[in-house]
Amino acid sequence: MTHDPSSIRSPAGRVGFLGAAKSGTGDLWLMRVTTAALVPLAIAFIWIVLRLVGKSNVADVRAEFSHPCTAIFLLLFILASIVHMRVGMQSILDDYIHAPRAKEWAMIGNTLFSIGFGVAAIFAVLKLSLF
Amino acid sequence: MAGVEVKQGQNIELRRPLSPHLSVYRPMLTMMMSIAHRITGGVLYVGTLFLVWYLLAAATGGAAFAVAAWFFGSFLGQLILFGFTFALLHHFFGGIRHLIWDAGYGFDKEWREYLAAGTLAASVATTLIIFIAAHLG
Structure with a gap:
């Protein structure tokens, strides 16, 4: 792609008013929704962790997870976190990684890490609470 | 950038003036809490x-x-849990600050400072309370 050096429009401005990540205000809104969701969910998460502290016996941990509230709030916390952490890290990568190829790989890595974390955590919670 | 010769098509960034950046500002609490919000997010x-x-x-x-x-019971594990707890709570209160801003409040001179100081004070206090609670329970 050629760039007219006399133009005052920055290269970032040429991507179609969609910002450095090629997407619009959707991410901003996703961040707002997940922030609102995570306020009560983070409190629930801290509460659950406090109940798990010091339990060195798996049977005690399982008993804790067998309660529907523990499992449901932890699953909701994980789901909201996946979206929130992916969009949040994306804005950090947008700011600090400038090479286009490196940025693309970082974006891919970010998405895969977030999904990987989410699937592993959800699997573990389901296994602990159901089986 | 006087004296830097740039050929057509070469690093266009070199020819554009840069805005004043972090180093020209006196460190302020609101700025520090903003940076801390990003760092705790990464943590x-x-x-x-x-x-x-x-x-x-x-x-x-x-x-x-x-x-x-x-x-997680070892010293290193406890240190990591303490750091994670503080990062979570700092980001938690920073997030509430952002929600307040998103709703259109808290932009005036006094409230900016109150919210920044409140984020710091609340996160330090709740981290200590939670850690004490965890060790008593």
Whole structure:
């Protein structure tokens, strides 16, 4: 792609008013929704962790997870976190990684890490609470 | 950037003036809390690895859970949990600050400072309370 050096429009401005990540205000809104969701969910998460502290016996941990509230709030916390952490890290990568190829790989890595974390955590919670 | 010769098509960034950046500003609390919000976000991102380790170890049981339980009870484990707790709570209160801003409040001179100081004070206080609660319970 050629760039007219006399133009005052920055290269970032040429991507179609969609910002450095090629997407619009959707991410901003996703961040707002997940922030609102995570306020009560983070409190629930801290509460659950406090109940798990010091339990060195798996049977005690399982008993804790067998309660529907523990499992449901932890699953909701994980789901909201996946979206929130992916969009949040994306804005950090947008700011600090400038090479286009490196940025693309970082974006891919970010998405895969977030999904990987989410699937592993959800699997573990389901296994602990159901089986 | 006087004296820097730039040929057509070469690094166009060199020809554009740069805005004053971090180094020209006196450090301010609001700025520090903004930076801390990003850093704690990054810390929580990496910290998910410890959460997923604990959950998978518990789901696996046996020796896997014994190792995880030992680690989180160790000095290093407790240090990581303390750091993660502070990062979570700082980001939590910083997030509430952002929600207040998103709703259109808290932009005036006094409230900016109150909110920044409040984020710091609330996160330090709740971290200590939670850690004391965890060790008493």
